[in-house]
Amino acid sequence: MTEERIHPNLVLTRRDAIKELRIDREAALGALNFEIMDALGDFARSLADDGDCRVLIITGTGKGFVAGADIAGYHGVSQTEFDRFQRRSRKTFDEIAALPQITICAVNGYALGGGLELALCCDFILVSEKARLGLPEIKLGLLPGGGGTQRIQRLIGPMRTKEILLTGRLMQAVEAVECGIALKSLPCGELLDGARELADRLAAQAPLALAEGKRLVDDSIDTPLSAGLTFEQRVLGALFATEDAKEGIAAFLEKRNPDFRGK
Numbered sequence: 047m048t049e050e051r052i053h054p055n056l057v058l059t060r061r062d063a064i065k066e067l068r069i070d071r072e073a074a075l076g077a078l079n080f081e082i083m084d085a086l087g088d089f090a091r092s093l094a095d096d097g098d099c100r101v102l103i104i105t106g107t108g109k110g111f112v113a114g115a116d117i118a119g120y121h122g123v124s125q126t127e128f129d130r131f132q133r134r135s136r137k138t139f140d141e142i143a144a145l146p147q148i149t150i151c152a153v154n155g156y157a158l159g160g161g162l163e164l165a166l167c168c169d170f171i172l173v174s175e176k177a178r179l180g181l182p183e184i185k186l187g188l189l190p191g192g193g194g195t196q197r198i199q200r201l202i203g204p205m206r207t208k209e210i211l212l213t214g215r216l217m218q219a220v221e222a223v224e225c226g227i228a229l230k231s232l233p234c235g236e237l238l239d240g241a242r243e244l245a246d247r248l249a250a251q252a253p254l255a256l257a258e259g260k261r262l263v264d265d266s267i268d269t270p271l272s273a274g275l276t277f278e279q280r281v282l283g284a285l286f287a288t289e290d291a292k293e294g295i296a297a298f299l300e301k302r303n304p305d306f307r308g309k
């Protein structure tokens with residue numbers, strides 16, 4: 047396990063094919079300023095080219111995962127600067143959502159505004175029992191700008207989205223699981239172990255099938271069913287030709303664990 051501080055507020059750990067990114071800005075409950083958003087974008091771009099990493103865990107520090115955009119940092123900025131941040135955050139969040147790696151967000155505390163939007167860019171959200179999730183921008187006279195009105199409704203539907211968005215209330219962990227935002231809720235001290243356990247199970251799968259499976263499901267959101275079904279069969283056909291598929295089938299028949307190589 048190696049640990050590296052890639053930015054004053056971002057700590058990166060690597061264990062085999064799994065990377066863990068911890069947002070470390072406890073004094074502001076993980077709030078995202080321009081610099082952290084830039085650094086997250088740089089990190090996502092470099093990770094996209096890292097063929098050795100198959101799973102990314104994103105988590106926070108203390109009682110905040112990310113309590114949103116840095117309100118103090120944006121207070122008084124010009125409209126131009128504000129618009130630049132919006133474009134930047136859109137790009138960063140899109141880059142995280144498009145990562146070929148499987149992404150797990152381990153929400154340790156407050157995931158509000160941009161924090162919930164960041165979590166929604168991940169494939170899996172696990173929450174600690176103390177986590178609180180919400181889109182409270184309306185209380186500032188604003189609305190979300192990082193996908194909050196869009197990505198969340200694909201999980202919970204338009205009516206629940208409007209209720210969360212338009213009241214700005216915070217959800218408890220149990221509600222986030224019940225409504226489908228989060229996969230499961232864990233006691234605080236078990237959150238990271240739970241995320242690592244899931245990461246291990248994912249990282250053990252055939253790498254090409256893992257990445258293609260994620261892409262098939264994600265792309266289906268914008269694809270008509272017939273085109274999605276055709277694409278699914280093309281992907282399966284291409285996977286059938288891989289060395290990993292031959293290895294997986296041989297390992298099953300020989301009653302042994304497969305040794306997948308990502309080829």
Ligand code: CO8
Nearest residue numbers: 073074075077113114115116117118120121158159160182
């Ligand atoms: N930005 C900057 N600092 C923050 C943020 C934030 N989003 N959230 C918390 N902090 C800081 C607090 O100011 C405080 O700092 P200090 O100790 O120096 O006073 C510290 O973190 C601890 O916070 P609290 O004392 O408030 O802790 P509590 O446990 O009492 O409350 C809450 C926790 C409920 C999370 C509370 O801090 C809160 O409501 N935070 C704001 C949440 C929020 O509104 N998030 C959405 C932000 S808006 C957004 O994401 C998109 C629009 C961006 C436009 C901004 C234009 C100005």
